[in-house]
Amino acid sequence: xxxxxxxxxxxxxxxxxxxxxxxxxxxxxxxxxxxxxxxxxxxxxxxxxxxxxxxxxxxxxxxxxxxxxxxxxxxxxxxxxxxxxxxxxxxxxxxxxxxxxxxxxxxxxxxxxxxxxxxxxxxxxxxxxxxxxxxxxxxxxxxxxxxxxxxxxxxxxxxxxxxxxxxxxxxxxxxxxxxxxxxxxxxxxxxxxxxxxxxxxxxxxxxxxxxxxxxxxx
Amino acid sequence: xxxxxxxxxxxxxxxxxxxxxxxxxxxxxxxxxxxxxxxxxxxxxxxxxxxxxxxxxxxxxxxxxxxxxxxxxxxxxxxxxxxxxxxxxxxxxxxxxxxxxxxxxxxxxxxxxxxxxxxxxxxxxxxxxxxxxxxxxxxxxxxxxxxxxxxxxxxxxxxxxxxxxxxxxxxxxxxxxxxxxxxxxxxxxxxxxxxxxxxxxxxxxxxxxxxxxxxxxxxxxxxxxxxxxxxxxxxxxxxxxxxxxxxxxxxxxxxxxxxxxxxxxxxxxxxxxxxxxxxxxxxxxxxxxxxxxxxxxx
Numbered sequence: 093x094x095x096x097x098x099x100x101x102x103x104x105x106x107x108x109x110x111x112x113x114x115x116x117x118x119x120x121x122x123x124x125x126x127x128x129x130x131x132x133x134x135x136x137x138x139x140x141x142x143x144x145x146x147x148x149x150x151x152x153x154x155x156x157x158x159x160x161x162x163x164x165x166x167x168x169x170x171x172x173x174x175x176x177x178x179x180x181x182x183x184x185x186x187x188x189x190x191x192x193x194x195x196x197x198x199x200x201x202x203x204x205x206x207x208x209x210x211x212x213x214x215x216x217x218x219x220x221x222x223x224x225x226x227x228x229x230x231x232x233x234x235x236x237x238x239x240x241x242x243x244x245x246x247x248x249x250x251x252x253x254x255x256x257x258x259x260x261x262x263x264x265x266x267x268x269x270x271x272x273x274x275x276x277x278x279x280x281x282x283x284x285x286x287x288x289x290x291x292x293x294x295x296x297x298x299x300x301x302x303x304x305x306x307x308x309x310x
Numbered sequence: 311x312x313x314x315x316x317x318x319x320x321x322x323x324x325x326x327x328x329x330x331x332x333x334x335x336x337x338x339x340x341x342x343x344x345x346x347x348x349x350x351x352x353x354x355x356x357x358x359x360x361x362x363x364x365x366x367x368x369x370x371x372x373x374x375x376x377x378x379x380x381x382x383x384x385x386x387x388x389x390x391x392x393x394x395x396x397x398x399x400x401x402x403x404x405x406x407x408x409x410x411x412x413x414x415x416x417x418x419x420x421x422x423x424x425x426x427x428x429x430x431x432x433x434x435x436x437x438x439x440x441x442x443x444x445x446x447x448x449x450x451x452x453x454x455x456x457x458x459x460x461x462x463x464x465x466x467x468x469x470x471x472x473x474x475x476x477x478x479x480x481x482x483x484x485x486x487x488x489x490x491x492x493x494x495x496x497x498x499x500x501x502x503x504x505x506x507x508x509x510x511x512x513x514x515x516x517x518x519x520x521x522x523x524x525x526x527x528x529x530x531x532x533x534x535x536x537x538x539x540x541x542x543x544x545x546x547x548x549x550x551x552x553x554x555x556x557x558x559x560x561x562x563x564x565x566x567x568x569x570x571x572x573x574x575x576x577x578x579x580x581x582x583x584x585x586x587x588x589x590x591x592x593x594x595x596x597x598x599x600x601x602x603x604x605x606x607x608x
Contacts (some may be wrong), residue, residue, distance in 0.1 A: 168512070
C-alpha cells in the first residue's frame with residue numbers, strides 16, 4: 093500500500109532532509125514515525141500526501157508510482173488519503189459540520205447524502221454538540237478531534253497524522269491515540285508522526301525512527 | 311443549517327474595487343458603442359443623400375448662349391431613364407455658393423456657371439458615363455458632378471472613426487482582462503491557506519476555480535448592467551439638453567435612443583452586449599488565471 097525506495101529529499105540548494113529512506117506498509121498496518129524535531133517526520137508525511145516531490149527515489153501508493161502521475165490524477169489519489177495536522181488546518185469561516193463534511197463536498201456529494209454520516213462521526217469523536225459552532229470557539233482538543241473527523245469522513249484507506257497530539261494535554265492525547273487505534277482496528281492504514289515517547293509506548297505498534305535523514309526500525 | 315457555508319469566504323475576496331473599475335470601463339464601452347452607431351448612421355445618411363442627387367454644371371463659353379445650353383442640358387436629362395426630377399437653379403443660387411470665397415461683392419459681371427439639380431432613382435440610377443458623354447456631345451459647356459469624390463471622403467472618414475471606436479473598445483476589453491487577472495491573483499493569494507486545505511482533501515482545480523469565478527461572474531454582470539445603464543442615461547441627458555434643432559449632439563442622442571422601428575431595437579441590443587462581454591471577460595480571464603495559478607501549486 094505504501095512503498096518508499098531509496099527516497100531522498102532536499103529543499104532547493106539547502107541541506108539534505110532525507111537520505112535513502114526505504115520502508116513498506118501493507119493494508120491495515122499502523123506505525124509510529126518518531127525522531128527528534130527537524131529529523132524530517134513532517135517532510136516524510138508531506139511526501140506521502142504528495143505536497144512535495146522527492147529529490148530522488150521511488151514513492152508508490154496503492155501500487156502507483158507517484159512520480160508518473162499527472163496533475164489531474166492527484167485529487168483522486170488524495171481522496172484515498174486522510175491527513176491530520178498538528179495545527180488542525182480547519183477553515184475558520186466554516187462551522188464544525190461543514191469542516192468535517194469538506195472532503196465529501198469537494199467530491200460533489202449533496203448535504204442530504206452526507207448529513208447523517210457527518211453527525212454520527214461527530215458523535216463518535218464527541219463533538220455532536222459543537223456541530224454548528226465555528227473553530228474559533230473550539231478548544232485545542234476539540235479542534236484536533238474535528239480535524240481527525242474531517243480526515244476520516246470519506247473513509248480513506250490511509251490516514252497520515254502529523255503530531256496530532258502535539259497541542260493537547262496528556263489525557264486528551266491518550267483519547268486521540270485510542271481514536272487512531274480504533275480506526276486502524278477498523279482497517280485503516282495509519283502513519284502517525286509523533287515525538288511523544290510515552291504515547292508511542294502505549295500504542296504498542298511498530299516504530300520507524302528518523303534520525304539525521306535516515307530511517308531506522310526501532 | 312441546510313445550506314453549507316461558502317467554501318471561499320466572501321470577506322476574503324473583496325471585489326468592490328474591481329466592480330467600480332469594471333463599471334467605469336463598461337460605461338466608457340457604452341459611450342464608444344453609442345458613438346460608433348451614431349457615426350455609422352450619420353455616414354450612411356450623408357452618403358445616401360449624396361447618392362440621390364447629382365449636379366450638372368453649365369459654364370458660360372465665349373460666343374455661346376448659356377440659357378440655350380441650359381435648356382439643351384435640361385432636355386437631355388429629362389429624356390434620360392433613371393432620373394426622377396430635374397431642377398435648374400437660378401443664377402443667384404450659383405452666386406450664393408461662391409459667397410464663402412468671394413464675399414458679398416457684386417458678381418453680376420462674372421461668368422458664374424448655372425447649376426441643375428438632378429434627383430436620380432436610387433434603385434435604377436442612370437448610366438452616368440453615358441449621360442456625361444451625351445451632355446458633352448450636345449452641350450460642350452456642361453459637366454456632370456456625381457459627388458462620388460465626396461462620398462468616398464465621407465466613407466473614409468466614417469471608416470476611420472469607426473475603427474477608432476473599435477480600437478477604444480479593444481483597449482477597454484484588454485484593460486478589463488488585465489484588471490480581472492490581477493484581482494483573481496489577489497483573491498487566490500488572500501485565500502492560499504483555504505486552497506491548500508482544499509487540495510489536501512482532494513478538490514480538483516476546476517472545483518476550486520469555480521468557487522471563486524462565480525464571484526467574478528456576478529461582478530461582470532453587475533458592472534456591465536450598471537455601466538450600460540449609465541451610458542444610456544448620459545445619452546438621454548444629452549438628448550434633452552437644449553434645442554434639438556440647433557444642438558447636433560442632442561439631435562444625435564435622440565436619434566440613437568428614440569429612432570423609429572428596428573434601428574433603436576438594434577441600438578439597445580448592441581448596448582446590451584456590454585454586460586454579456588463584461589461577464590464573459592470576467593469569467594474567462596478569472597478562470598484562466600486561477601487554473602494557471604492552481605496548477606503551479608502542487
